[in-house]
Amino acid sequence: MSDQAGTAGAAAVQQKMTKPGPGRIIRDSILEGNTFTVTVLAIFTAFVVGGLLNAFTNTTVLHAWGNLFSDPGHAIATAWDTAVGAYIEMFEGSIFNPHTVSALFQQASFSAAIHDGYLSAVFNPLSETCVQATPLILAGLAVALPYQAGLFNIGAQSQLIGGMALTTYLGYGVSLPFFVHVVVCVIGGFVGGAALGWIVGELKSRTGAHEVIVTIMLNYVMVYFLAYLLSFPYLMQAPHNTNEISAPIAGDAHLPLLFGSHLRINAGFLVALACAAGVWWLLNRTTTGFEMRSIGKNPSAARVAGMNVERTWVLVMLLAGGLAGLAGATVIQGTDFTVNFQSYGTYGIDAITVALLGLGRPGGVVLAGLLFGALHAGAPLMQAVTGTPVDMVEVLQAVIVLFVAAPPLIRAMYRLRDTRAGGVGGVMSKGWNA
Amino acid sequence: MELELRGITKRFGSLVANDGIDLSVAPGQVHALLGENGAGKTTLMNVLYGLMQPDEGEILIDGTAVRFHSPKDAIAAGIGMVHQHFMLVPVFTVAENVTLGIEETNRAGLLDRRKTRRDVGVLSQRYGLEVNPDALVEDLPVGIQQRVEIVKALVREATVLILDEPTAVLTPAETEDLFRIIRRLKDGGTSIVFISHKLKEVQAIADTITVLRRGKVVGQRPPGTTEDELALLMVGRDVQLRVSKGAAQPGEVVLDVAGLTVGDQAGRVLVNEMSFQVRAGEILGVAGVQGNGQTELCEALMGLRPTMAGRVTLNGQNLTRATPAQRLSAGIAYVPEDRQEDGLIGEFSVADNMVLDQYNKPPFASGINLRLGAIAANATERVREFDVRTTSTQTPVGTLSGGNQQKVILARELAHEHKVLIASQPTRGLDVGSIEFVHRRIVEQRDQGVAVLIVSAELDEIYALADRIAVMYEGKITGIRPPTVPVEELGLLMAGGTDHDAGPPGLPESEPTPSAPTAGPGAGE
Numbered sequence: 020m021s022d023q024a025g026t027a028g029a030a031a032v033q034q035k036m037t038k039p040g041p042g043r044i045i046r047d048s049i050l051e052g053n054t055f056t057v058t059v060l061a062i063f064t065a066f067v068v069g070g071l072l073n074a075f076t077n078t079t080v081l082h083a084w085g086n087l088f089s090d091p092g093h094a095i096a097t098a099w100d101t102a103v104g105a106y107i108e109m110f111e112g113s114i115f116n117p118h119t120v121s122a123l124f125q126q127a128s129f130s131a132a133i134h135d136g137y138l139s140a141v142f143n144p145l146s147e148t149c150v151q152a153t154p155l156i157l158a159g160l161a162v163a164l165p166y167q168a169g170l171f172n173i174g175a176q177s178q179l180i181g182g183m184a185l186t187t188y189l190g191y192g193v194s195l196p197f198f199v200h201v202v203v204c205v206i207g208g209f210v211g212g213a214a215l216g217w218i219v220g221e222l223k224s225r226t227g228a229h230e231v232i233v234t235i236m237l238n239y240v241m242v243y244f245l246a247y248l249l250s251f252p253y254l255m256q257a258p259h260n261t262n263e264i265s266a267p268i269a270g271d272a273h274l275p276l277l278f279g280s281h282l283r284i285n286a287g288f289l290v291a292l293a294c295a296a297g298v299w300w301l302l303n304r305t306t307t308g309f310e311m312r313s314i315g316k317n318p319s320a321a322r323v324a325g326m327n328v329e330r331t332w333v334l335v336m337l338l339a340g341g342l343a344g345l346a347g348a349t350v351i352q353g354t355d356f357t358v359n360f361q362s363y364g365t366y367g368i369d370a371i372t373v374a375l376l377g378l379g380r381p382g383g384v385v386l387a388g389l390l391f392g393a394l395h396a397g398a399p400l401m402q403a404v405t406g407t408p409v410d411m412v413e414v415l416q417a418v419i420v421l422f423v424a425a426p427p428l429i430r431a432m433y434r435l436r437d438t439r440a441g442g443v444g445g446v447m448s449k450g451w452n453a
Numbered sequence: 454m455e456l457e458l459r460g461i462t463k464r465f466g467s468l469v470a471n472d473g474i475d476l477s478v479a480p481g482q483v484h485a486l487l488g489e490n491g492a493g494k495t496t497l498m499n500v501l502y503g504l505m506q507p508d509e510g511e512i513l514i515d516g517t518a519v520r521f522h523s524p525k526d527a528i529a530a531g532i533g534m535v536h537q538h539f540m541l542v543p544v545f546t547v548a549e550n551v552t553l554g555i556e557e558t559n560r561a562g563l564l565d566r567r568k569t570r571r572d573v574g575v576l577s578q579r580y581g582l583e584v585n586p587d588a589l590v591e592d593l594p595v596g597i598q599q600r601v602e603i604v605k606a607l608v609r610e611a612t613v614l615i616l617d618e619p620t621a622v623l624t625p626a627e628t629e630d631l632f633r634i635i636r637r638l639k640d641g642g643t644s645i646v647f648i649s650h651k652l653k654e655v656q657a658i659a660d661t662i663t664v665l666r667r668g669k670v671v672g673q674r675p676p677g678t679t680e681d682e683l684a685l686l687m688v689g690r691d692v693q694l695r696v697s698k699g700a701a702q703p704g705e706v707v708l709d710v711a712g713l714t715v716g717d718q719a720g721r722v723l724v725n726e727m728s729f730q731v732r733a734g735e736i737l738g739v740a741g742v743q744g745n746g747q748t749e750l751c752e753a754l755m756g757l758r759p760t761m762a763g764r765v766t767l768n769g770q771n772l773t774r775a776t777p778a779q780r781l782s783a784g785i786a787y788v789p790e791d792r793q794e795d796g797l798i799g800e801f802s803v804a805d806n807m808v809l810d811q812y813n814k815p816p817f818a819s820g821i822n823l824r825l826g827a828i829a830a831n832a833t834e835r836v837r838e839f840d841v842r843t844t845s846t847q848t849p850v851g852t853l854s855g856g857n858q859q860k861v862i863l864a865r866e867l868a869h870e871h872k873v874l875i876a877s878q879p880t881r882g883l884d885v886g887s888i889e890f891v892h893r894r895i896v897e898q899r900d901q902g903v904a905v906l907i908v909s910a911e912l913d914e915i916y917a918l919a920d921r922i923a924v925m926y927e928g929k930i931t932g933i934r935p936p937t938v939p940v941e942e943l944g945l946l947m948a949g950g951t952d953h954d955a956g957p958p959g960l961p962e963s964e965p966t967p968s969a970p971t972a973g974p975g976a977g978e
Binding site for chain 1 (some may be wrong): 660661751755759776777778779780781787789794795797798799800801805809810812813821823825
């Protein structure tokens with residue numbers, strides 16, 4: 020009897036649980052401190068910390084602070100203005116600058132304004148954000164995809180260099196008609212990166228070499244290999260040049276611009292979005308992705324279920340390398356048009372932070388890539404107007420990742436309930452233990 | 454110390470894990486908590502140990518209410534816990550593990566290893582624990598590791614010792630040793646809370662038996678209570694402890710294993726020239742003390758371990774070099790020994806786990822595309838067919854109870870076309886209701902003409918299921934017997950007596966009691 024009553028009661032409670040109101044859902048999801056909420060708060064906190072850092076390293080502010088007791092209002096106001104001023108310029112440089120709109124309306128006619136690029140100027144910040152985000156998204160995917168399969172790819176840098184080198188070579192060394200040349204160079208970027216990724220996958224599956232070690236070492240190998248290629252004219256050095264730089268790629272190998280000649284946004288951004296969608300589809304909608312995720316979560320159960328763990332590792336690293344190679348291709352074909360011995364920049368490291376911030380998911384990587392892209396795009400204007408060094412961006416990135424990697428810290432700061440253990444911080448340790 | 458729980462209630466969302474539980478443990482008493490998996494035993498103990506806070510109710514020690522905010526509080530109050538999965542550092546010695554967290558230092562501020570070793574020695578002597586303070590934990594057999602856990606609790610001056618499913622990982626001989634230790638502790642005035650779902654053990658050791666069902670106390674019984682009555686209390690209905698099955702009607706040989714030899718990476722031979730056959734419509738039960746090559750045999754049959762020599766054929770098809778995927782396709786259904794490690798992906802949904810080895814075959818895939826609709830429909834149907842208790846098919850399988858996890862594996866393996874069912878420890882850690890369910894399904898398979906190979910450490914299970922019993926010892930079959938064989942004879946075979954000297958003359962020197970290499974107390978010295 021009591022048994023039946025218990026079941027009925029439980030069923031009633033369960034029904035109650037499954038149908039909460041929308042307000043309740045929103046409130047709960049914010050308070051629960053799930054990974055999304057924590058990520059947003061981590062970004063917010065990083066901006067606060069960055070602002071404080073900026074304000075208290077600024078000489079004007081420090082001087083005003085020296086007169087704190089004679090004029091406290093001034094000190095606080097200066098600090099506030101410095102911190103917020105830098106962010107305003109960063110915003111204007113990366114998303115929207117009201118001055119460009121007023122300039123647009125001061126023009127005599129709208130058509131003339133368009134012709135002279137005043138309309139483009141309004142959208143230039145967004146365009147720059149997308150341009151900066153393109154390689155970050157692609158390289159971020161190169162870390163996120165292996166993460167889903169339980170591998171930690173530190174080697175986006177080497178794979179990106181592989182892509183850059185092959186793309187550039189195909190760009191100046193081969194002559195092909197316009198569209199074909201673009202496609203061949205993009206594919207070359209994928210192949211160049213994939214080759215590097217494949218080496219890692221093969222070494223891991225055949226010999227058990229840890230992918231973290233192998234990728235870190237390959238980063239060094241490729242940095243010096245690139246410098247070597249660019250040191251000899253019979254390899255890739257531009258003729259009659261003493262610098263370590265290649266010849267520029269042919270004009271018909273440039274990625275097509277999307278919105279006219281005044282904006283740098285190009286087809287590379289579409290490639291990045293398509294790749295993110297592709298990775299999502301691969302992971303969530305295909306048998307191969309099912310294998311990758313299974314192996315990422317529990318390799319021994321995957322093996323018992325008949326999956327070929329080693330082959331999947333190779334495939335994952337090959338695809339990841341290809342994605343990083345594509346990142347290199349979009350840089351060469353979209354903005355740089357030539358490769359020098361430092362073209363790889365900090366993409367390899369940024370890729371890891373983008374993947375971490377994106378929680379290892381393709382959609383998250385796109386958002387994280389856009390955020391970091393905006394930081395990079397806004398930095399020059401910020402430095403030009405407020406004198407805040409562009410290194411501020413590195414600080415912000417670092418602090419964001421620091422907080423994202425420590426969910427309990429954010430939960431404690433904002434008094435959120437803990438709903439799930441682990442978090443993104445697990446990425447690192449998992450990578451090492453895999 | 455008298456420990457009392459009053460009206461303890463603990464909820465997880467809609468689930469009431471503990472519902473107004475009253476319990477009192479007198480000094481020097483062994484109080485058994487008996488219940489199926491998911492009855493709320495572990496939750497109750499976590500509340501008592503300060504790992505969880507009760508939603509209602511209170512804990513009283515010698516009549517005064519206390520609150521435990523963390524295990525630290527519980528330990529300070531004299532409560533010790535031995536978890537089902539040991540909390541030991543494998544590369545540390547016994548003494549180091551025992552002292553971890555309460556390290557004593559000498560005047561120079563250095564660790565006082567000598568004192569720790571002495572303390573461990575004294576304690577282990579007093580209670581007959583016999584652990585060597587200098588042994589590395591990773592070198593010790595499971596039974597001895599458990600003693601280290603007990604010593605850890607005793608060093609922290611525990612007067613109430615909670616043992617969570619302590620026998621789940623032990624061999625029968627180790628269990629006997631544990632019971633001996635429990636009795637000595639009891640005589641010394643320590644109270645023991647003994648959590649289990651094994652009726653016989655509870656009867657053997659408990660002074661009072663409290664039965665939990667669905668989070669409630671459904672009864673308290675003296676140890677003399679019959680097994681039937683306890684089982685009835687636990688599951689709320691009459692459980693058949695014996696499997697009802699007709700006579701086997703063996704057909705053609707389906708699985709033929711000839712001279713199978715399997716080793717490990719170090720080159721040790723773990724399965725040594727084993728030969729046996731399993732026919733359609735019969736159950737071959739492999740009995741033996743754990744660690745005699747049963748695990749490796751199953752893994753080799755599934756292609757998870759390379760074969761050093763010998764042949765495995767299924768209906769004449771040579772599978773000796775086949776991959777796991779090829780073996781699955783050839784018609785092997787496989788229930789692995791360690792379901793959480795090898796059978797399931799805990800974070801994946803029930804639905805995904807239901808197709809874990811079928812995801813790339815129709816109807817669950819067309820080409821490279823997963824057909825999510827078919828996967829979901831399959832899950833709904835299997836959940837109903839196998840009575841898997843889950844809130845939805847999208848629930849992560851790791852949150853289900855052991856019995857329901859095993860049902861997910863069985864549902865998956867029995868759904869695809871198969872001629873052989875290999876099940877290793879199919880009911881380990883399951884409650885009575887689930888055991889019965891699994892056994893019924895296995896017999897059903899036999900009756901449908903499947904060749905069934907069962908490997909189990911539980912003799913009862915082998916007796917209940919098998920049509921023929923093969924006994925393994927040190928990687929070899931020491932004998933194959935009909936299920937009518939007396940238990941003494943099996944014991945002899947399990948101890949290494951071969952067919953040859955199982956006869957009346959010349960009994961082997963070793964005792965028939967399973968003297969596995971893992972068991973002996975000598976390992977502790």
